[in-house]
Amino acid sequence: MNYVDAGYxxxxxxxxxxxxxxxxxxxxWERALKMSEPAAEPEGTPVRGEPS
Amino acid sequence: xTEHVIVPRRxxxxxxxxxxxxxxxxFTVWLGLWITPPDVVQGNLARLLYIHPxxxxxxxxxxxxxxxxGSLLYLWPxxxxxxxxxxxxxxxxxGAVFSALTLVTGSLWxxxxxxxxxxxxxxxxxxxxxLLLEIGYLALRRVPADLDVRAKRCAVTALLVAVxxxxxxxxxxxxxxxxxxxTILDPGFALHxxxxxxxxxxxxxxxxxxxxxxLLGVRYQVEVLQDAVGDQxxxxxxxxxxxxxPELVGVAGSPAPQGSGGTP
Numbered sequence: 001m002n003y004v005d006a007g008y009x010x011x012x013x014x015x016x017x018x019x020x021x022x023x024x025x026x027x028x029w030e031r032a033l034k035m036s037e038p039a040a041e042p043e044g045t046p047v048r049g050e051p052s
Numbered sequence: 053x054t055e056h057v058i059v060p061r062r063x064x065x066x067x068x069x070x071x072x073x074x075x076x077x078x079f080t081v082w083l084g085l086w087i088t089p090p091d092v093v094q095g096n097l098a099r100l101l102y103i104h105p106x107x108x109x110x111x112x113x114x115x116x117x118x119x120x121x122g123s124l125l126y127l128w129p130x131x132x133x134x135x136x137x138x139x140x141x142x143x144x145x146x147g148a149v150f151s152a153l154t155l156v157t158g159s160l161w162x163x164x165x166x167x168x169x170x171x172x173x174x175x176x177x178x179x180x181x182x183l184l185l186e187i188g189y190l191a192l193r194r195v196p197a198d199l200d201v202r203a204k205r206c207a208v209t210a211l212l213v214a215v216x217x218x219x220x221x222x223x224x225x226x227x228x229x230x231x232x233x234x235t236i237l238d239p240g241f242a243l244h245x246x247x248x249x250x251x252x253x254x255x256x257x258x259x260x261x262x263x264x265x266x267l268l269g270v271r272y273q274v275e276v277l278q279d280a281v282g283d284q285x286x287x288x289x290x291x292x293x294x295x296x297x298p299e300l301v302g303v304a305g306s307p308a309p310q311g312s313g314g315t316p
Contacts (some may be wrong), residue, residue, distance in 0.1 A: 002223075003098055003161065003164050004099045004158045005096060007102065008099075008250075010157065010160070011103050011107060011157055012077070012081070014152075015263060018149050018175065019266075022267065022270045022271055023270065025274045026108070029277035029280075030277060032281045033277055033280050033281050033284065036284040036288065051092050
């Protein structure tokens, strides 16, 4: 592999790997958000920011 | 400042930008590696210059500009919003990737042309410093803190990082450097690149800019989701704490539950 091929491979490969990692991170956090959302608020549960 | 994190829907335009970026990148590689002729002086090594300046432009001006601008707008009281903080943080991370690529592609060009992988040249050193500062910013962002505290300290840090951007830009004018001056334009705006070589280089700038916008958009979504999960976790923890200990209900900073009448 010459310097030119190595340069293109490094640039495109890094951008591709980073892009895929971002998509996977986004998917993981979307799943985490879905899991952390309370299913249903029981009656009398405190609501953050609500006036008393 | 207390703000419930609202997760926006994925914008459709971001997908369009991503597709356009891939197409433009494909054409750049095709033109750069197969269509353009070898340079009279540098031969095939000049093909690296179709991507290196575009990558450096993204790292320095696009990412640096968004990070500095977003941080300034966050610190300015009239425009303060976590949108700017998250956008700046996203730009710094994407910028760090492109700063590293700038150094790698520059080094791969420098080895056969200059005879060295690395030299303590002002342009190279200031670019390496930019990468280190960006890594420092990202490390600081991971330090646990209230969202507002984190945003303020990161905004100030991003502005300090941004000081290096004009130093990188003007390094070839301020010091005697091995790195050449303007690659495409000299200070008198005389073009050094022509014909298909100029078009390929121009397309490369468009391609990497589109890719940068897409990466920035997705990274911003990750940032919002991270904060939203943290917000939800905090809500769950507070709810559990309140249900365990009714005495805590209504204390300063903790809102009272509905219908409990639990003001202190």
